[in-house]
Amino acid sequence: QVQLVQSGAEVKKPGASVKVSCKASGYIFISYGISWVRQAPGQGLEWMGWISAYNNYTKYAQNLLDRVTMTTDTSTSTVYMDLRSLRSDDTAVYYCARTGLIPAALHMDVWGKGTTVIVSS
Amino acid sequence: QSALTQPASVSGSPGQSITISCSGTSSDVGNYNLVSWYQQHPGKAPKLMIYEGSKRPSGVSNRFSGSKSGNTASLTISGLQADDEADYYCSSYAGSSAVVFGGGTKVTVL
Numbered sequence: 001q002v003q004l005v006q007s008g009a010e011v012k013k014p015g016a017s018v019k020v021s022c023k024a025s026g027y028i029f030i031s032y033g034i035s036w037v038r039q040a041p042g043q044g045l046e047w048m049g050w051i052s053a054y055n056n057y058t059k060y061a062q063n064l065l066d067r068v069t070m071t072t073d074t075s076t077s078t079v080y081m082d083l084r085s086l087r088s089d090d091t092a093v094y095y096c097a098r099t100g101l102i103p104a105a106l107h108m109d110v111w112g113k114g115t116t117v118i119v120s121s
Numbered sequence: 122q123s124a125l126t127q128p129a130s131v132s133g134s135p136g137q138s139i140t141i142s143c144s145g146t147s148s149d150v151g152n153y154n155l156v157s158w159y160q161q162h163p164g165k166a167p168k169l170m171i172y173e174g175s176k177r178p179s180g181v182s183n184r185f186s187g188s189k190s191g192n193t194a195s196l197t198i199s200g201l202q203a204d205d206e207a208d209y210y211c212s213s214y215a216g217s218s219a220v221v222f223g224g225g226t227k228v229t230v231l
Binding site: 035037044045046047050057059061095097103104106107108109111112113114 | 124153155157159161166167168169172173178208210212214216217218219220221222223224225
């Protein structure tokens with residue numbers, strides 16, 4: 001079955017970086033993209049960006065442009081999300097979700113279980 | 122992009138119908154028929170309920186339906202059931218390969 005398995009919880013200090021992985025299985029990896037969405041405690045969903053597994057095209061949210069990088073490893077069907085210069089307000093659950101490859105298909109139909117990232121001194 | 126606007130909460134009795142609105146602008150909701158709706162139960166990942174405005178993924182009950190008028194999209198849940206109690210989020214394509222979410226609506230089944 002189609003599934004996305006995310007890496008485990010992380011605790012980081014302010015200013016550090018975190019790299020979250022999302023391993024896909026059950027479908028043709030390069031036929032889809034992966035979106036990243038985060039949710040701060042008690043808050044709503046925030047779109048962070050997406051990456052095409054077909055050609056590595058990326059689009060990041062404006063407020064994260066200078067701190068986030070998304071990459072793929074097609075040999076292991078894994079997508080990585082790297083967030084730098086962490087602040088306390090980056091504390092959140094980070095989700096990866098399967099998405100399409102074109103603007104008309106950027107809805108997210110399969111989600112990972114989420115990775116908790118806590119930023120604290 | 123600014124977040125889409127949703128009511129904070131909506132409630133209804135079992136068997137009733139409720140509608141959740143999602144207001145955007147002519148740059149997102151109004152310009153594309155690409156609104157999605159997600160259901161999220163506490164402590165769980167979101168689940169896609171509606172995409173491209175009104176399409177249901179396989180396995181989603183036909184009690185869930187989506188529509189749009191101008192810059193506002195809506196999700197209607199008919200025959201409300203206890204398990205429908207959850208948070209609901211809309212999202213829209215916002216141009217230039219970007220997506221924007223709404224703030225979320227808590228649905229309570231009375």
